Amino acid sequence: MTTLKDIARETGLSMNTVSRAIRQSGYISPRTAERVRAAVERLDYHPNRAAQDLRRRRSRQIMVIAESHDSLHIEKLAAIRRYAARRGYIMSAHFTSEDNPQDSFRALLPDLLGQTPAGLILIATSEAVIDEARALRRKLPCVMVSFDRVPDIDCVYIDRAGGVREAIHYLHRQGRRRIAFCDLPNTRNRKPGYLRAISELDLPELILPCTAQTLPEIRREGERLARRLATADHPPDAIQTSDYMAAGLLAGFAAAGIRVPEEIAVVGFDDRELAGMLNPPLTTLAQPNVEVGTACARMLFTRLEGKQREETPENVAVPMRLVIRNSA
């Protein structure tokens, strides 16, 4: 393993000069710089991170902890990693157990903090984790990605309400007048967008409840709902719901012989991989994953590098994008 000392011996300079040349800090004559560069190349020198971090008294690693294995996270992770890498930091990704997020988060945390990360990004929605984050924030830079605004903490969230509102307006422009919203367990942050839009457009409020939790259940419930709607007196002419639910609805409408989008339009939510694969391909609201990743990384590094360690937390909303396919 090549060390600074080796380069110093090789070039006949002092370690210090070599160090400064490599870091491009302070005065170095062009000739010296070149000699060092050549020696570094020749001896294949790479600075020892452990030594640097020890000396500089900080690690250059940020950690992302996600409260689920949601496949949509992967693009966020990639974006965060990219941002961090450009600043010489590495990112490590961690996932709580699916069946018990809170407890496994608490179990994970001490281990992770033991690695002395420079900062933390938490992708989570549960109150328990959010509370932890509030406490953590006082110990190290800490940014959240959550479902909505989170008081007292730096947070990036997707503007779900805004997205839904946009989707309803789109449906209205397509001539739909009876637009329903399917109220899944986790949609409390979307509903205001629906309510706002129908009030703006003076449309009737049509809320379809759904209590299913697991994916197969949701799909089945969608199928059932579609069959029910097929024989309803005064059915909606458009539905906004999740991609999963939409999959069930499309299956149910197909079984009932109802044509989508001619008789009823369906707009999903999330733009999961399945959306484009359904029959018909689903018009849906896409999560801006890359934007979210970049935004939270930027916030974290602002805290990390800047002086505003103690300033007021910031909440950033990222807009969704309506992906128009064939179902609406």
Added chain:
Amino acid sequence: MTTLKDIARETGLSMNTVSRAIRQSGYISPRTAERVRAAVERLDYHPNRAAQDLRRRRSRQIMVIAESHDSLHIEKLAAIRRYAARRGYIMSAHFTSEDNPQDSFRALLPDLLGQTPAGLILIATSEAVIDEARALRRKLPCVMVSFDRVPDIDCVYIDRAGGVREAIHYLHRQGRRRIAFCDLPNTRNRKPGYLRAISELDLPELILPCTAQTLPEIRREGERLARRLATADHPPDAIQTSDYMAAGLLAGFAAAGIRVPEEIAVVGFDDRELAGMLNPPLTTLAQPNVEVGTACARMLFTRLEGKQREETPENVAVPMRLVIRNSA
């Protein structure tokens, strides 16, 4: 920040004794051990990783580099991380750019090696990256996750051929006799499983070619293929293909009024999230992501901790699992 020295001062012991007590190495009197434990607790001491790594001359970080953002990776990552964490290592995840894997891999690599990982896990299939891995292997422990056996390198791969073979046998048991295989661009490792099965079962070889590359193209091609099959003289009664292609086929069969699975059975490949959401829900071969993650982590740590640094590379196949839903 609390250091060993603080604990030493607090307990009146030497740093050395404290260090040994904490690491539970060497002789320590029970009384001393307890005193140290209490002080560690009281002062909230955590060993400084940078200092440990510097002194011990090794980092305790492993890196995973994946050649794509495939959402199926996320479970592999979680499994690897879990395995590594139990051994006091952290995992960091990295992704090459989607549009240019080879070049971005080469660009990424020096940066990553600069962080002196203790070991590398490469999730990749391109020859270029595999060659890189062969070279890397001589510098640090290095394990691959790939599509098939890879000579000269530790590798975990999913037994795709075995999975397909199993699926064909399953279809045969269901009474299917004209079983087709849809030959997508990336399926050369699956085809042998099909060929073997039909030869074992004495069935006709029915290969359907497909050249589409992007997801929407694949779906469209599936739809077209289904319509073509609908009017064919002597159509197959079952098809094995990718989940994406299956999505298109199902849409096409629905449009042509052909019932699945009654008239034709469809078996997918990968068990992507969309599989359970299609109409009908897709019977498919599931990737054993957790098993793959655990297996490659285990291999890496065997190299890392064991003496067998220079031994013969090992290739491990992990079997797929047939998930039976409604399409076959």
Added chain:
DNA sequence: CTGTTAGCGCCTTCAA
């Protein structure tokens, strides 16, 4: 512009 000096926090001899 360059060199000298003094550690960062920890672990590994070796001696007591």
Added chain:
DNA sequence: TTGAAGGCGCTAACAG
């Protein structure tokens, strides 16, 4: 069973 001394590789003062 414990302590003292030295150094891992690097960087920040400070002095030339």
